[in-house]
Amino acid sequence: MVENKRTVTVTVVEKPACKLILKRGIKSTDYFGYCEEIGSDPWEILDAIPNTLDKSVFIQLPESMITPGTSKAVCGVEVPVDFSGKIPEGFEIIDLPSFQYMWFQGAPYEDDHWFGAAHEEMARAVANYTPELYGYEFAEDSAPHFQYGTSAATGCREMIPVRRLSKK
DSSP states (O other), X not given: OOOOOOOEEEEEEEEOOEEEEEEEOSSOOSHHHHHHHHOSHHHHHHHTSTTOSSOOEEEEOOGGGOOTTOOSEEEEEEEOXXXXXXXXXXXXXXXXXXXXXXXXXXXXXXXXXXXXHHHHHHHHXXXXXXXXXXXXXXXXXXXXXXXXXXXXXTEEEEEEEEEEOOOO
């Protein structure tokens, strides 16, 4: 019997500079803690902003982007550098410099209820991945870690910041 093998692909991408409209968590450090603390309204508010670069996303910020009295957990949406629209009340906007990321893309799946397993699959793939084999190292101390919405059609998707290893 042939076992059904699933894949997670990894691609290095250069994310251009942009701005991030975000709602900060206070004590939460992960997605479920953030949703429990803040609720689901921020996602809907962010997705209603016109001219965004993508849909709203859960983000873990590096220490350098955390403000006093908040946590690393935020939800946000990226907008162009020249964005001049209205910032919703209770949200803020920050600059994100250009940075390199490893885009981890999980395979689509059939059962809409399988999203928890898709996240477990992604967590295993990331934990077992060795970017040094390809001349990179994870750089979560330098840029945000993006965890995009998971669905049966798109699979689980994450962007983890990386930096090129210096050649010796």
